Amino acid sequence: xxxxxxxxxxxxxxxxxxxxxxxxxxxxxxxxxxxxxxxxxxxxxxxxxxxxxxxxxxxxxxxxxxxxxxxxxxxxxxxxxxxxxxxxxxxxxxxxxxxxxxxxxxxxxxxxxxxxx
Numbered sequence: 001x002x003x004x005x006x007x008x009x010x011x012x013x014x015x016x017x018x019x020x021x022x023x024x025x026x027x028x029x030x031x032x033x034x035x036x037x038x039x040x041x042x043x044x045x046x047x048x049x050x051x052x053x054x055x056x057x058x059x060x061x062x063x064x065x066x067x068x069x070x071x072x073x074x075x076x077x078x079x080x081x082x083x084x085x086x087x088x089x090x091x092x093x094x095x096x097x098x099x100x101x102x103x104x105x106x107x108x109x110x111x112x113x114x115x116x117x
Contacts, residue, residue, distance in 0.1 A: 059117045068112040075105030 079102035081090050090098060 060115070064112070064116065068109050068116065070109075071105050071112065072109030075102045075107075075109065078102035078105060 078090055079099060082098040082102060087095070087098070091101075094101070
């Protein structure tokens, strides 16, 4: 059975198999010292990238935890003040919305805990 033109393109010829070329079509250098220096330079570049990745700081900025705790405490104080004063303070004209404001502060603090590292 005869091979079609498409099958002939897929099979390597003897000349291309022994020409010393890689799959990318580039010839390899026969000088081992050049290859060693190129590999050493590549390894140094990779080591620098790994070192930079380790040097990055993991965690939150220093202000994060105090702000998170302050929001939760402000919300708690707001709600407790509202109940203790018989719904007169912290802002008398807001009425029951004072509870919403207090719980809003508390929820904002708890939302920050999800980003705490």
